[in-house]
């Protein structure tokens with residue numbers, strides 16, 4: 218689907234449908250919705266008066282215009298309570314409205330810029346949010362279906378943003394371009410997570426990273442087993458040794474800043490399938506573990522957008538990618554591994570593999586000179602228990618850095634929740650035989666996993682995002698269909714742009 222803008226009134230747009238809106242509790246619609254209501258002889262007000270439509274979020278009213286408007290249909294989308302209205306509402310409402318119109322076979326749809334009137338939002342921000350909500354809400358993954366349910370044949374071809382004032386047109390078009398770049402990145406991350414692990418092997422993930430690099434001003438380096446051995450990545454190699462698919466370390470680098478500017482380091486867990494290894498997982502739900510590279514996918518996808526948006530910042534992305542499988546050569550409970558920085562790790566559960574591969578990746582990020590780090594990983598089931606699929610867990614060794622990451626996440630609607638990192642938790646990962654052990658017992662599992670990672674970042678300001686609960690959704694909501702969400706691609710992009718803007 219394409220998104221564009223033109224100067225036009227809702228009453229004269231001649232597509233298959235137009236989208237207008239209503240705040241919850243409003244009895245007499247105003248603005249564009251009011252104009253539509255009037256043209257339809259009060260049909261909208263009537264539905265409101267009858268209690269059929271109240272403007273709640275997630276609800277809408279679909280009417281045929283019977284020639285009273287140039288467009289065939291009007292969809293009045295509920296914006297919810299005005300006090301709670303935000304950009305995220307615009308994305309969600311747009312995604313939901315378009316999915317509904319797709320089921321009705323609409324091909325050309327026009328929309329007003331929700332919330333720029335009574336809602337008090339800026340036109341540029343809203344245009345970008347509509348673009349993102351539209352493209353992401355209509356996202357499908359039907360590659361492996363011979364008969365496509367939603368894709369191809371039932372596709373909305375064009376969403377037209379109806380701009381009232383010609384003065385705003387170029388701003389709106391620029392926002393649409395930015396929104397497309399961001400939505401494209403989120404969709405790429407979703408694709409990678411949705412891909413089955415027989416297709417998306419570590420080597421295939423590396424190939425995807427290389428094609429991202431080719432499409433922007435990025436360099437991509439791939440390190441394979443022999444090099445990883447020379448680099449001393451014993452923890453990463455330990456996890457990889459059970460699988461016939463060899464491990465790869467993917468390093469993407471973008472240099473948009475001045476030469477001496479320190480790099481932002483983005484690190485993502487890239488386990489293309491996590492069976493648990495010798496500490497094997499129960500088979501029920503194991504298929505979800507094809508998405509155990511969601512952090513790595515987000516990092517790779519975000520890099521593409523950061524480059525295309527020409528952010529004036531240097532960013533390095535690191536993704537350790539491998540499978541975690543049981544076999545005659547697999548890592549075993551009780552084994553001791555050497556991480557890149559020389560620390561020894563006692564492996565007591567081979568299913569706690571994410572922290573092992575990340576240990577080496579974080580060491581490497583520091584070695585490359587990254588001075589601020591963020592990692593994203595589907596790290597613990599404990600985080601899913603604590604926060605469900607609503608918020609990602611956020612952990613840090615530096616509160617000021619956390620505040621900046623949190624602000625970026627907040628701004629793009631990817632919710633996080635800061636978790637504690639008291640020194641007292643270190644007790645739980647003390648090992649009898651090595652410097653540290655890879656599990657911390659039943660209590661506070663998400664925290665002890667973060668505590669383990671903290672051992673490998675030293676003093677470098679670092680935030681760890683545990684996305685185990687947020688990287689996949691079990692039902693559609695707003696602009697997120699069922700399956701991969703693409704979290705936290707938008708946070709990464711926003712963070713890079715914020716840092717570039719602030720220049721420190």
Ligand code: BES
Nearest residue numbers: 566568569570595596597598599656685
């Ligand atoms: N990839 C899993 C975590 C996970 C669980 C991601 C659910 C997405 C949904 C991770 O590698 C893992 O297995 N963690 C273990 C750690 C435990 C053995 C200390 C867990 O959470 O059970």
Ligand code: ZN
Nearest residue numbers: 491568569570
């Ligand atoms: Zn695991």
Ligand code: ZN
Nearest residue numbers: 488491509571
């Ligand atoms: Zn895992």
